[in-house]
Structures are given as C-alpha cells and as structure tokens.
Amino acid sequence: MEALNNILNRVSARELSSPYPNTDEMELIYKAALRAPDHAWLRPSTFIEVKDEALDKLSKIFVKYGESLPDISDEVLKKYQNAPYRAPMIIILVNTVKEHPKVPAIEQKLSTATAAQVAQVALAAPAAQVVPAVPAAPLLPALQSKWDSRAMERQGTDWQRPGVLEHRHGRA
Secondary structure: OHHHHHHHHOOEOOOOOOOOOOHHHHHHHHHHHOOOOOHHHOOOEEEEEEEOHHHHHHHHHHHHHHHOOOOOOHHHHHHHHHHHHHOOEEEEEEEOOOOOOOOOHHHHHHHHHHHHHHHHHHHOOOOOOEOOOOOOHHHHHHHHHHOOHHHHOOOOOOOOOOOEHHHHHOOO
8 A cells, every 4th residue: 555655645846855865775766666567577777876976967968968959048058957956866767678579679668667657656755756757868879978888788687786877987
C-alpha cells in the first residue's frame, strides 16, 4: 500500500532544495528502477548523476546549445543557463539500444522510460521531491561531446553507480 500511496500522492515541484538523496538512498533508487521490464536482460538503461560542480558544466552545455539555435532571445538563453539549478541533483537517463532479433528498439526505449517512472515514484517517497523530467534528445550530441561516452556504458553485472562525471574522470 505504501507504493500505491506514493503514486497517488506524487507531485512535481517547481524547484528543489538540498540535501539531495545520499549514496545509499540513490543505490536503492537505482536498484528499484532497474527492476523495470527488460526483455532478454539487455539492460539498455544508464543513470548519470549531475550534482555540485557538474551543474555548472551542464549549464554551460545548455548555453552553448542555446547559442547554436537561430534567433534565440536573451531571455530564453537565460532560462537555458538557469535550468540545471532548479534541483541540487539531476539524473540523466541514457538508453543504449542493443541489436537483438527479438527485442526491437522501441521495447528497449520503453524499458528506460519505465525505469525513469519507477525512479520518480521511488523519489516521491515522503523524504524526497521530483522536478518534472524534460526530454533532452536535442541536447544529446552536445552532452555526448562534453562527457566521455564510456562513462555512459553499463558496467558490472546488473547496474552502474554513476557518480558525478567530473569527479569520476578527473575532469573540470
């Protein structure tokens, strides 16, 4: 009944404040999220945490992307710049489609979408809040060029503890 209660009472917050969930709490969130249906155990989902100084890097990536758009106003560019600071931690989900004769790409994408929903519901427990997710597909090339794609690969036997990419790879 607690899970049903979390679903029925989940709300999206406009902005979040610190503290964000600790390492042990996030480990449970990721384990729960990766219980999403995954036909053939392909594990197409990866979670990347962006927090602390990494929010500054993400802000710069968003601004650079915004500047590449034709006719973008200063007001919209400022929104791009401030977007990462609406929450003390952002979780980026990456779907890596794997060739499989019985599991089409759409099924793998739905697995990642379901993992995102499970994570949101788990984070909606009484001690946590969630800012609504915004698809970042147009930003993907910009993100991939700034972060080592190897950091987005699944590692281990069933899930990856991503950490903050800059700290993990010693990059600023």
